[in-house]
Amino acid sequence: xxxxxxxxxxxxxxxxxxxxxxxxxxxxxxxxxxxxxxxxxxxxxxxxxxxxxxxxxxxxxxxxxxxxxxxxxxxxxxxxxxxxxxxxxxxxxxxxxxxxxxxxxxxxxxxxxxxxxxxxxxxxxxxxxxxxxxxxxxxxxxxxxxxxxxxxxxxxxxxxxxxxxxxxxxxxxxxxxxxxxxxxxxxxxxxxxxxxxxxxxxxxxxxxxxxxxxxxxxxxxxxxxxxxxxxxxxxxxxxxxxxxxxxxxxxxxxxxxxxxxxxxxxxxxxxxxxxxxxxxxxxxxxxxxxxxxxxxxxxxxxxxxxxxxxxxxxxxxxxxxxxxxxxxxxxxxxxxxxxxxxxxxxxxxxxxxxxxxxxxxxxxxxxxxxxxxxxxxxxxxxxxxxxxxxxxxxxxxxxxxxxxxxxxxxxxxxxxxxxxxxxxxxxxxxxx
Amino acid sequence: xxxxxxxxxxxxxxxxxxxxxxxxxxxxxxxxxxxxxxxxxxxxxxxxxxxxxxxxxxxxxxxxxxxxxxxxxxxxxxxxxxxxxxxxxxxxxxxxxxxxxxxxxxxxxxxxxxxxxxxxxxxxxxxxxxxxxxxxxxxxxxxxxxxxxxxxxxxxxxxxxxxxxxxxxxxxxxxxxxxxxxxxxxxxxxxxxxxxxxxxxxxxxxxxxxxxxxxxxxxxxxxxxxxxxxxxxxxxxxxxxxxxxxxxxxxxxxxxxxxxxxxxxx
Numbered sequence: 001x002x003x004x005x006x007x008x009x010x011x012x013x014x015x016x017x018x019x020x021x022x023x024x025x026x027x028x029x030x031x032x033x034x035x036x037x038x039x040x041x042x043x044x045x046x047x048x049x050x051x052x053x054x055x056x057x058x059x060x061x062x063x064x065x066x067x068x069x070x071x072x073x074x075x076x077x078x079x080x081x082x083x084x085x086x087x088x089x090x091x092x093x094x095x096x097x098x099x100x101x102x103x104x105x106x107x108x109x110x111x112x113x114x115x116x117x118x119x120x121x122x123x124x125x126x127x128x129x130x131x132x133x134x135x136x137x138x139x140x141x142x143x144x145x146x147x148x149x150x151x152x153x154x155x156x157x158x159x160x161x162x163x164x165x166x167x168x169x170x171x172x173x174x175x176x177x178x179x180x181x182x183x184x185x186x187x188x189x190x191x192x193x194x195x196x197x198x199x200x201x202x203x204x205x206x207x208x209x210x211x212x213x214x215x216x217x218x219x220x221x222x223x224x225x226x227x228x229x230x231x232x233x234x235x236x237x238x239x240x241x242x243x244x245x246x247x248x249x250x251x252x253x254x255x256x257x258x259x260x261x262x263x264x265x266x267x268x269x270x271x272x273x274x275x276x277x278x279x280x281x282x283x284x285x286x287x288x289x290x291x292x293x294x295x296x297x298x299x300x301x302x303x304x305x306x307x308x309x310x311x312x313x314x315x316x317x318x319x320x321x322x323x324x325x326x327x328x329x330x331x332x333x334x335x336x337x338x339x340x341x342x343x344x345x346x347x348x349x350x351x352x353x354x355x356x357x358x359x360x361x362x363x364x365x366x367x368x369x370x371x372x373x374x375x376x377x378x379x380x381x382x383x384x385x386x387x388x389x390x391x392x393x394x395x396x397x398x399x400x401x402x403x404x405x406x407x408x409x410x411x412x413x414x415x416x417x418x419x420x421x422x423x424x425x426x427x428x429x430x431x432x
Numbered sequence: 433x434x435x436x437x438x439x440x441x442x443x444x445x446x447x448x449x450x451x452x453x454x455x456x457x458x459x460x461x462x463x464x465x466x467x468x469x470x471x472x473x474x475x476x477x478x479x480x481x482x483x484x485x486x487x488x489x490x491x492x493x494x495x496x497x498x499x500x501x502x503x504x505x506x507x508x509x510x511x512x513x514x515x516x517x518x519x520x521x522x523x524x525x526x527x528x529x530x531x532x533x534x535x536x537x538x539x540x541x542x543x544x545x546x547x548x549x550x551x552x553x554x555x556x557x558x559x560x561x562x563x564x565x566x567x568x569x570x571x572x573x574x575x576x577x578x579x580x581x582x583x584x585x586x587x588x589x590x591x592x593x594x595x596x597x598x599x600x601x602x603x604x605x606x607x608x609x610x611x612x613x614x615x616x617x618x619x620x621x622x623x624x625x626x627x628x629x630x631x632x633x634x635x636x637x638x639x640x641x642x643x644x645x646x647x648x649x650x651x652x653x654x655x656x657x658x659x660x661x662x663x664x665x666x667x668x669x670x671x672x673x674x675x676x677x678x679x680x681x682x683x684x685x686x687x688x689x690x691x692x693x694x695x696x697x698x
Binding site: 003004013066070072082086228 | 445
């Protein structure tokens, strides 16, 4: 028998409204910026109850803030998660996820094609704290499977790898995670919940650099971590930080307190409290301004990216274009299945003539800005091997799908014809 | 804490502190297909403010094994046995939704065991729609969607949450998805089938507080108000929330509970 679910608000409506009621005091319709470090405690009993998590509410903006909470709740709604935490940056979200789930002796299995900053953290910094990472080819489920050890606490990958633009098979890796009882964190920065919801595909946790398409205008640094609420931390047996008493909070057992939001509770009550990488209210406001138009911006970003990919694929100065919308891309079929609306607005390509031609191209572009970011309203260009991924050796670069002549583009909201003309002129210059 | 009730182990949350048998007891009963965490924002507070809190997972729910009970009467007998197993003669009892019916039946069936009642998100009778029951019977995801969406104020998905950073509708849905096969249907059917003789309500000899949500789509506030009028001396408290007022208006619900339990003989 067919059963129909009651209607829920559409993503476009959630992007504008979720998490915010008109301000009860002033009637303000826009999200007010509560630029306040602390919040008045009406009496000593309420103060003690708030500190001891007996009642919910705001105490101090490192732990929670009303403006930041709107962003968190909007992201939980858009991703279909149970709860979310805003962080000072996308990097802070990744650190928060890792350290909430493990300490010394913990192990991560991560896709080899990661943003350079995430690779740095996992390959060089976390080993200093006794947390090791095994990097595996994103497209090889067997390698993920084989890399899992008794002390593995997290599987991690990007929905669409940056800058190689390969597509992570989230349902397949999610099934491996379920089979082993290990949490699966997905960085969905480049797809955003508009192009696909990783939690619905099998991820347990989702993170974003909100600096990118969510805020959308290159004006703010921020991150967010969403707790899907589906993972059974008790049954897994791998997560004493969530399933056993925590001395740092009066012996609280987070899975007892709330089986579905145990991760978010500890991440806030320990991670934001002790590591302190919270988001500023002004930044949350700017990100929210961006999210309101996410469903309008993403189709335009994607459509122009397709036009640029097609143009580059047919250009004699270009050896290869990496974007899943290009039919020869190895993930073309997977991308169509997981991201029917489009698989991101970043693409990379190999220019004929290697590093030297790449340098000439970048220096000849005028509309594309040469800078280390993606997901801006303005189109951006960078040479990963010498910038975002410069700490990686040639072998690691090759694993991440980056060559000496790889150029990465982030396609903005300019008119496509103007972008093509700029590229055309610069490609000509690269051959001189 | 683990307790043996009716010969079966049951799990109960004690609010983050060890069970103290010398304090007045508060029994918190959750609704259909939920677990003790429905009372997250009341149990911990009461346990730190002079009460011995016992928030069980009903049989077959959360961490309590066994088959779900199919009737409100069966659950009331189970709750009475739970209190007996704890060596508690009496307790304040608060129930939400299905739990409110169990609390009421417990007070009528085992009057000596209840010191006071708080009934939140309640209605007597509590009819459940055919489509909802049919979806739950098939363990359909639609039944989780119905309970989580109708279980909150209509605008809840778009409004600020009382719990910073949480999507209350999604969190509630994730909890429902954890229920094993048949559990949600057993709870809803128990609600739908319970038809007490109205005259039994007259015999209630304990203080009763009824808490209703102004935006409750499942047990409308007028039903709660009617029940409060029907029970001699009952207090009626209206809060700005939907059916899941325990998390939608946690502080207001807690205030009503504190008022209900203050000064009453334990």
